[in-house]
Amino acid sequence: MDTMRDRFAPVMTRLLDEDPRVAVVLAEIGVGAFDEALRAHPDRVINVGIREQLLIGAGAGLALAGLRPVVHTFASFLVERPFEQLKLDFGHQNVGGVLVSAAASFDWPEGGFTHMSPGDVALIDTLDGWTTHVPGHPDEAEALLRHAVGAGTGKDDRVYVRLSVQSNAAPMPVDGERFLTVREGRGGVVVAVGPMLDHVLAATEGLDVTVLYATTVRPFDGAALRRAVGATADVVLVEPYLAGTSTAAANDALADVPHRVLGLGVGRRELRRYGRVDEHLRAHGLDAASLRERISAFLGERAAVAGGRAAVAAGR
Known part of the structure:
Protein backbone atom coordinates (compact mmCIF):
# COMPACT_ATOMS: atom_id res chain seq x y z
CA MET A 1 0.00 0.00 0.00
CA ASP A 2 1.23 3.49 -0.77
CA THR A 3 1.58 6.06 2.01
CA MET A 4 -0.35 9.24 2.65
CA ARG A 5 2.61 11.27 1.49
CA ASP A 6 2.81 9.23 -1.72
CA ARG A 7 -0.64 10.62 -2.54
CA PHE A 8 0.29 14.24 -1.85
CA ALA A 9 2.16 15.22 -5.04
CA PRO A 10 -0.17 13.40 -7.51
CA VAL A 11 -3.27 14.91 -5.87
CA MET A 12 -1.74 18.39 -5.80
CA THR A 13 -0.65 18.08 -9.43
CA ARG A 14 -4.27 17.39 -10.41
CA LEU A 15 -5.53 20.27 -8.24
CA LEU A 16 -3.03 22.64 -9.86
CA ASP A 17 -4.51 21.63 -13.23
CA GLU A 18 -8.08 22.05 -11.99
CA ASP A 19 -7.87 25.46 -10.30
CA PRO A 20 -5.64 28.41 -11.30
CA ARG A 21 -5.84 29.72 -7.73
CA VAL A 22 -3.98 26.73 -6.27
CA ALA A 23 -0.26 27.12 -5.59
CA VAL A 24 2.28 24.83 -3.92
CA VAL A 25 5.15 26.13 -1.78
CA LEU A 26 8.00 23.78 -0.80
CA ALA A 27 11.25 24.00 1.13
CA GLU A 28 13.37 21.39 -0.69
CA ILE A 29 11.62 18.45 0.97
CA GLY A 30 9.44 16.65 -1.58
CA VAL A 31 10.52 18.81 -4.53
CA GLY A 32 11.40 15.82 -6.76
CA ALA A 33 7.79 14.60 -6.74
CA PHE A 34 6.65 17.87 -8.33
CA ASP A 35 8.77 17.78 -11.51
CA GLU A 36 5.72 17.34 -13.73
CA ALA A 37 3.76 20.06 -11.92
CA LEU A 38 6.72 22.44 -12.06
CA ARG A 39 6.96 22.05 -15.83
CA ALA A 40 3.22 22.64 -16.24
CA HIS A 41 2.85 25.44 -13.70
CA PRO A 42 6.23 27.08 -13.06
CA ASP A 43 4.57 30.19 -11.64
CA ARG A 44 2.54 28.22 -9.05
CA VAL A 45 5.04 25.62 -7.81
CA ILE A 46 7.65 27.42 -5.72
CA ASN A 47 10.67 26.00 -3.90
CA VAL A 48 12.14 28.49 -1.39
CA GLY A 49 15.02 26.23 -0.34
CA ILE A 50 15.81 25.36 3.26
CA ARG A 51 14.17 28.53 4.59
CA GLU A 52 11.14 27.53 6.63
CA GLN A 53 10.24 31.03 7.86
CA LEU A 54 10.25 32.17 4.22
CA LEU A 55 8.19 29.09 3.34
CA ILE A 56 5.35 30.35 5.53
CA GLY A 57 5.81 33.99 4.56
CA ALA A 58 5.73 33.16 0.86
CA GLY A 59 2.58 31.11 1.33
CA ALA A 60 0.86 33.96 3.16
CA GLY A 61 2.00 36.39 0.47
CA LEU A 62 0.40 34.22 -2.21
CA ALA A 63 -2.80 34.18 -0.15
CA LEU A 64 -2.73 38.00 0.00
CA ALA A 65 -2.45 37.97 -3.79
CA GLY A 66 -5.65 35.90 -4.06
CA LEU A 67 -4.19 32.40 -4.45
CA ARG A 68 -4.88 29.26 -2.42
CA PRO A 69 -1.41 28.24 -1.12
CA VAL A 70 -0.61 24.68 -0.08
CA VAL A 71 2.57 24.68 2.00
CA HIS A 72 4.49 21.46 2.66
CA THR A 73 7.44 20.13 4.65
CA PHE A 74 8.12 18.00 7.74
CA ALA A 75 5.93 18.92 10.71
CA SER A 76 8.86 20.11 12.84
CA PHE A 77 9.85 22.57 10.09
CA LEU A 78 6.28 23.51 9.14
CA VAL A 79 4.81 24.23 12.58
CA GLU A 80 7.52 24.49 15.21
CA ARG A 81 10.35 26.37 13.50
CA PRO A 82 8.24 29.07 11.76
CA PHE A 83 5.53 29.32 14.42
CA GLU A 84 5.79 33.12 14.65
CA GLN A 85 5.17 33.38 10.91
CA LEU A 86 2.09 31.17 11.24
CA LYS A 87 0.78 33.40 14.00
CA LEU A 88 1.44 36.67 12.19
CA ASP A 89 1.60 36.07 8.44
CA PHE A 90 -1.48 33.86 8.30
CA GLY A 91 -3.32 34.59 11.54
CA HIS A 92 -2.72 38.31 12.13
CA GLN A 93 -3.20 39.09 8.44
CA ASN A 94 -6.32 36.87 8.45
CA VAL A 95 -5.54 34.99 5.24
CA GLY A 96 -6.17 31.36 4.39
CA GLY A 97 -3.99 28.50 3.27
CA VAL A 98 -3.35 24.79 3.71
CA LEU A 99 -0.41 23.38 5.67
CA VAL A 100 0.43 19.76 4.80
CA SER A 101 2.98 18.08 7.05
CA ALA A 102 4.92 14.84 6.96
CA ALA A 103 7.00 12.89 9.53
CA ALA A 104 4.88 14.13 12.44
CA SER A 105 5.40 12.54 15.84
CA PHE A 106 8.07 9.91 15.13
CA ASP A 107 7.48 8.74 11.57
CA TRP A 108 11.16 8.97 10.66
CA PRO A 109 13.03 7.90 13.80
CA GLU A 110 16.38 7.85 11.99
CA GLY A 111 16.10 11.61 11.55
CA GLY A 112 16.33 12.12 15.29
CA PHE A 113 14.48 14.53 17.54
CA THR A 114 14.99 17.46 15.15
CA HIS A 115 12.63 15.68 12.74
CA MET A 116 9.96 14.75 15.31
CA SER A 117 7.00 16.95 16.21
CA PRO A 118 4.51 15.35 18.61
CA GLY A 119 3.40 18.83 19.73
CA ASP A 120 2.33 20.14 16.30
CA VAL A 121 -1.43 19.80 16.76
CA ALA A 122 -1.27 21.33 20.23
CA LEU A 123 0.71 24.29 18.86
CA ILE A 124 -1.70 24.88 15.99
CA ASP A 125 -4.51 24.70 18.54
CA THR A 126 -3.18 27.84 20.27
CA LEU A 127 -4.01 29.82 17.11
CA ASP A 128 -7.47 31.01 16.14
CA GLY A 129 -9.45 29.69 13.23
CA TRP A 130 -7.53 26.59 12.13
CA THR A 131 -9.16 23.34 11.01
CA THR A 132 -7.02 20.25 11.67
CA HIS A 133 -7.34 16.98 9.75
CA VAL A 134 -5.55 13.79 10.89
CA PRO A 135 -6.25 11.09 8.28
CA GLY A 136 -5.71 7.45 9.14
CA HIS A 137 -5.36 5.99 5.64
CA PRO A 138 -4.02 7.23 2.26
CA ASP A 139 -7.55 7.29 0.78
CA GLU A 140 -8.67 9.48 3.67
CA ALA A 141 -5.64 11.71 3.20
CA GLU A 142 -6.57 12.25 -0.44
CA ALA A 143 -10.19 13.02 0.43
CA LEU A 144 -9.28 15.41 3.24
CA LEU A 145 -6.61 17.14 1.17
CA ARG A 146 -9.15 17.80 -1.57
CA HIS A 147 -11.63 18.98 1.05
CA ALA A 148 -9.02 21.32 2.57
CA VAL A 149 -7.93 22.88 -0.74
CA GLY A 150 -11.48 23.22 -2.04
CA ALA A 151 -10.42 23.59 -5.68
CA GLY A 152 -12.92 25.63 -7.66
CA THR A 153 -14.88 26.74 -4.58
CA GLY A 154 -13.03 29.93 -3.65
CA LYS A 155 -12.31 28.46 -0.22
CA ASP A 156 -10.13 30.73 1.92
CA ASP A 157 -9.88 29.21 5.41
CA ARG A 158 -6.81 27.96 7.33
CA VAL A 159 -6.32 24.18 7.41
CA TYR A 160 -3.65 21.86 8.76
CA VAL A 161 -3.45 18.35 7.22
CA ARG A 162 -1.22 15.95 9.15
CA LEU A 163 0.10 13.09 7.01
CA SER A 164 1.73 10.00 8.50
CA VAL A 165 3.41 6.77 7.41
CA GLN A 166 1.26 5.06 10.06
CA SER A 167 -1.99 3.82 8.59
CA ASN A 168 -5.07 1.76 9.32
CA ALA A 169 -5.68 -1.25 7.10
CA ALA A 170 -8.85 0.13 5.50
CA PRO A 171 -10.23 3.63 4.87
CA MET A 172 -13.37 5.07 6.39
CA PRO A 173 -15.92 7.42 4.74
CA VAL A 174 -14.61 10.67 6.22
CA ASP A 175 -16.26 14.01 5.44
CA GLY A 176 -13.90 16.60 6.93
CA GLU A 177 -16.30 17.43 9.75
CA ARG A 178 -17.81 14.68 11.89
CA PHE A 179 -16.64 11.80 14.05
Missing part, protein backbone atom coordinates in the same frame (compact mmCIF):
# COMPACT_ATOMS: atom_id res chain seq x y z
CA LEU A 180 -17.78 8.36 12.91
CA THR A 181 -19.29 5.70 15.17
CA VAL A 182 -17.37 2.49 14.50
CA ARG A 183 -18.52 0.35 17.42
CA GLU A 184 -21.25 0.80 20.03
CA GLY A 185 -21.20 -0.17 23.69
CA ARG A 186 -22.34 0.98 27.15
CA GLY A 187 -19.20 0.92 29.27
CA GLY A 188 -17.51 4.09 28.03
CA VAL A 189 -16.39 5.92 24.91
CA VAL A 190 -13.00 5.63 23.22
CA VAL A 191 -12.14 8.26 20.61
CA ALA A 192 -9.50 6.99 18.16
CA VAL A 193 -7.75 9.67 16.12
CA GLY A 194 -6.44 8.94 12.63
CA PRO A 195 -3.94 6.05 12.45
CA MET A 196 -4.77 4.98 16.02
CA LEU A 197 -8.06 3.36 14.96
CA ASP A 198 -6.78 -0.15 14.21
CA HIS A 199 -4.80 -0.20 17.48
CA VAL A 200 -7.89 0.94 19.39
CA LEU A 201 -10.18 -1.62 17.74
CA ALA A 202 -7.74 -4.41 18.60
CA ALA A 203 -7.34 -3.08 22.13
CA THR A 204 -11.10 -2.89 22.78
CA GLU A 205 -12.07 -6.18 21.15
CA GLY A 206 -14.64 -7.81 23.44
CA LEU A 207 -15.03 -4.71 25.62
CA ASP A 208 -18.42 -3.05 26.02
CA VAL A 209 -17.38 0.37 24.72
CA THR A 210 -18.31 2.78 21.97
CA VAL A 211 -15.48 3.61 19.57
CA LEU A 212 -15.61 6.93 17.73
CA TYR A 213 -13.26 7.66 14.85
CA ALA A 214 -11.92 11.19 14.47
CA THR A 215 -10.02 12.47 11.45
CA THR A 216 -11.04 16.10 11.87
CA VAL A 217 -10.05 17.07 15.40
CA ARG A 218 -10.50 20.83 15.09
CA PRO A 219 -13.22 21.85 15.21
CA PHE A 220 -13.80 19.11 17.78
CA ASP A 221 -17.07 17.25 17.19
CA GLY A 222 -18.44 17.74 20.68
CA ALA A 223 -21.98 16.92 19.54
CA ALA A 224 -20.93 13.41 18.50
CA LEU A 225 -19.17 12.88 21.82
CA ARG A 226 -22.21 14.04 23.76
CA ARG A 227 -24.47 11.67 21.84
CA ALA A 228 -22.11 8.78 22.46
CA VAL A 229 -21.57 9.13 26.21
CA GLY A 230 -25.17 8.56 27.27
CA ALA A 231 -25.34 7.94 31.01
CA THR A 232 -21.74 6.74 31.20
CA ALA A 233 -19.54 9.78 30.63
CA ASP A 234 -16.17 8.05 30.79
CA VAL A 235 -14.07 9.02 27.78
CA VAL A 236 -10.65 7.89 26.57
CA LEU A 237 -8.92 9.91 23.86
CA VAL A 238 -6.23 8.07 21.87
CA GLU A 239 -4.24 10.55 19.78
CA PRO A 240 -1.10 9.97 17.66
CA TYR A 241 0.48 13.17 18.96
CA LEU A 242 1.03 14.83 22.36
CA ALA A 243 -1.05 13.13 25.07
CA GLY A 244 -3.85 15.35 26.35
CA THR A 245 -4.06 17.59 23.28
CA SER A 246 -7.85 17.21 23.07
CA THR A 247 -8.78 16.67 26.72
CA ALA A 248 -9.84 20.32 27.16
CA ALA A 249 -12.05 20.09 24.07
CA ALA A 250 -13.68 16.92 25.42
CA ASN A 251 -14.15 18.51 28.83
CA ASP A 252 -15.79 21.55 27.23
CA ALA A 253 -18.13 19.31 25.23
CA LEU A 254 -19.23 17.57 28.45
CA ALA A 255 -19.19 20.64 30.71
CA ASP A 256 -22.73 20.05 32.04
CA VAL A 257 -22.32 16.26 32.37
CA PRO A 258 -20.45 14.51 35.21
CA HIS A 259 -17.56 12.85 33.39
CA ARG A 260 -13.98 11.59 33.41
CA VAL A 261 -11.51 11.96 30.56
CA LEU A 262 -8.25 10.08 30.02
CA GLY A 263 -5.91 11.45 27.36
CA LEU A 264 -3.52 8.93 25.81
CA GLY A 265 -0.89 9.85 23.25
CA VAL A 266 2.78 10.61 22.84
CA GLY A 267 4.49 11.36 26.15
CA ARG A 268 6.59 14.44 26.85
CA ARG A 269 9.74 12.50 27.67
CA GLU A 270 12.22 12.46 24.80
CA LEU A 271 13.18 8.96 23.68
CA ARG A 272 16.88 9.20 22.91
CA ARG A 273 17.17 5.73 21.36
CA TYR A 274 15.39 6.41 18.13
CA GLY A 275 14.62 2.82 17.10
CA ARG A 276 11.62 2.06 14.85
CA VAL A 277 8.08 3.41 14.66
CA ASP A 278 6.62 0.30 16.32
CA GLU A 279 9.13 0.64 19.18
CA HIS A 280 8.05 4.24 19.72
CA LEU A 281 4.41 3.14 19.80
CA ARG A 282 5.18 0.61 22.53
CA ALA A 283 7.34 3.06 24.48
CA HIS A 284 4.48 5.56 24.55
CA GLY A 285 1.88 2.90 25.39
CA LEU A 286 0.06 3.25 22.07
CA ASP A 287 0.31 -0.35 20.83
CA ALA A 288 -2.79 -2.53 21.15
CA ALA A 289 -1.64 -4.47 24.23
CA SER A 290 -0.70 -1.36 26.18
CA LEU A 291 -3.87 0.45 25.16
CA ARG A 292 -6.05 -2.45 26.31
CA GLU A 293 -4.41 -2.41 29.73
CA ARG A 294 -4.72 1.36 30.11
CA ILE A 295 -8.28 1.60 28.78
CA SER A 296 -9.51 -1.35 30.87
CA ALA A 297 -7.93 0.06 34.03
CA PHE A 298 -9.61 3.43 33.49
CA LEU A 299 -13.08 2.23 32.49
CA GLY A 300 -13.23 -0.63 34.99
CA GLU A 301 -15.86 -3.35 35.22
CA ARG A 302 -18.55 -1.60 33.15
CA ALA A 303 -16.49 -2.12 30.02
CA ALA A 304 -15.19 -5.58 30.88
CA VAL A 305 -17.82 -7.80 29.24
CA ALA A 306 -19.36 -6.97 25.89
CA GLY A 307 -21.64 -9.98 25.58
CA GLY A 308 -23.76 -9.50 22.46
CA ARG A 309 -24.06 -5.75 22.78
CA ALA A 310 -21.14 -4.50 20.71
CA ALA A 311 -22.24 -3.48 17.24
CA VAL A 312 -19.82 -2.69 14.46
CA ALA A 313 -20.85 0.27 12.34
CA ALA A 314 -19.61 2.11 9.28
CA GLY A 315 -18.87 -1.06 7.35
CA ARG A 316 -16.10 -2.45 9.57
